[in-house]
Amino acid sequence: SAVISQKPSRDICQRGTSLTIQCQVDSQVTMMFWYRQQPGQSLTLIATANQGSEATYESGFVIDKFPISRPNLTFSTLTVSNMSPEDSSIYLCSVEEISPRTQGEVYTFGSGTRLTVV
Amino acid sequence: RKEVEQDPGPFNVPEGATVAFNCTYSNSASQSFFWYRQDCRKEPKLLMSVYSSGNEDGRFTAQLNRASQYISLLIRDSKLSDSATYLCVVNIVGGTYKYIFGTGTRLKVLA
Numbered sequence: 001s002a003v004i005s006q007k008p009s010r011d012i013c014q015r016g017t018s019l020t021i022q023c024q025v026d027s028q029v030t031m032m033f034w035y036r037q038q039p040g041q042s043l044t045l046i047a048t049a050n051q052g053s054e055a056t057y058e059s060g061f062v063i064d065k066f067p068i069s070r071p072n073l074t075f076s077t078l079t080v081s082n083m084s085p086e087d088s089s090i091y092l093c094s095v096e097e098i099s100p101r102t103q104g105e106v107y108t109f110g111s112g113t114r115l116t117v118v
Numbered sequence: 119r120k121e122v123e124q125d126p127g128p129f130n131v132p133e134g135a136t137v138a139f140n141c142t143y144s145n146s147a148s149q150s151f152f153w154y155r156q157d158c159r160k161e162p163k164l165l166m167s168v169y170s171s172g173n174e175d176g177r178f179t180a181q182l183n184r185a186s187q188y189i190s191l192l193i194r195d196s197k198l199s200d201s202a203t204y205l206c207v208v209n210i211v212g213g214t215y216k217y218i219f220g221t222g223t224r225l226k227v228l229a
């Protein structure tokens with residue numbers, strides 16, 4: 001499966017600042033996603049990162065707050081802008097691959113970024 | 119009704135026990151189902167896909183019941199290393215095609 005390098009792994013940030021999270025994949029992938037996992041909660045899809053065009057955001061998430069870049073098929077960034085303590089969460093990037101064993105789609109995740117906003 | 123629902127647990131079981139989790143989904147048109155495992159402070163990792171006919175991978179068996187709209191995961195001969203949170207994942211058809219994660223079922227296997 002694809003190997004995803006996500007960084008930073010964790011950060012503590014002041015409210016009002018912004019943090020950019022990077023995900024680098026070791027192979028070209030079409031579908032790349034950004035998720036948020038708040039404490040004790042499951043994963044919530046923020047947006048689909050589209051190569052060469054604007055990201056597709058889910059309900060409740062907007063580009064001004066979570067701008068996303070996808071300059072090529074192996075790299076994407078998510079920025080958490082104008083942070084508040086409510087943004088404290090784990091942010092994960094994910095790619096969709098086709099399993100060679102089953103020929104079905106599977107999701108592989110980066111190791112996550114643990115963000116604390118103070 | 120939530121799109122995907124799981125019992126959060128925790129399920130505390132002794133080593134060697136058999137344990138089963140269920141996950142219900144609300145969209146009858148869903149086609150793809152998965153179980154992911156998430157260890158504490160780690161990212162989710164695919165455990166197994168769930169097929170219509172049911173499938174087995176070693177000590178793990180996954181079943182799909184379309185009529186009642188649930189999937190299940192059975193773990194036999196539990197090991198200490200099975201302690202983790204198990205996430206049910208279902209695709210949602212209609213509008214945007216996407217996957218919905220359950221909140222997870224926490225399993226603790228006790229020595």
